[in-house]
Amino acid sequence: MNDQLPLLKLAAVMAGLPESDFPRAERLIDGNPRHDTWNRVDVGIGAGRLYCGVWRSEVGHWRIEMGVGEHELFTVLAGRCRVHREDGSFDEAGPGEALFIPAGFRGSFEVLEPVIKTYAIVAPQAGEQPPAD
Numbered sequence: 001m002n003d004q005l006p007l008l009k010l011a012a013v014m015a016g017l018p019e020s021d022f023p024r025a026e027r028l029i030d031g032n033p034r035h036d037t038w039n040r041v042d043v044g045i046g047a048g049r050l051y052c053g054v055w056r057s058e059v060g061h062w063r064i065e066m067g068v069g070e071h072e073l074f075t076v077l078a079g080r081c082r083v084h085r086e087d088g089s090f091d092e093a094g095p096g097e098a099l100f101i102p103a104g105f106r107g108s109f110e111v112l113e114p115v116i117k118t119y120a121i122v123a124p125q126a127g128e129q130p131p132a133d
Contacts, residue, residue, distance in 0.1 A: 005043060010118045012077040014038040014054050023062035029108060033060030044125065051121040057081075061110040064101075070123040072101045079115035084108040 018036035034057070041052035048069060055074075066072065075098040083099055084090040084107045092112075093099050
């Protein structure tokens with residue numbers, strides 16, 4: 001049990017200003033969607049870190065690569081998205097559905113309708129992380 005972290009509630013509408021960014025140009029497939037992130041947890045866990053929060057994105061499509069030891073579980077609160085594998089297959093998620101992206105995954109992320117999702121990412125400690133999307 002970690003007494004240093006308070007109980008945390010995540011919602012489709014979060015207080016405060018998000019950190020905003022866009023996919024890197026070399027990863028873009030379609031569009032140039034703005035991403036807003038409300039990261040509410042950034043804590044060390046063993047040899048790694050845990051990040052949790054809420055993420056919002058406009059419609060678009062870009063390549064993604066999960067690093068060694070980097071896993072993500074997300075749940076869609078609003079909108080629709082697809083996670084495409086390199087072989088062309090994909091899984092789609094909408095409100096109330098979750099997807100797990102394993103370490104080492106290579107493919108792309110496509111937002112079909114503006115998406116809001118909660119996420120939990122386990123990654124190596126800072127300095128060992130792969131480049132961000």
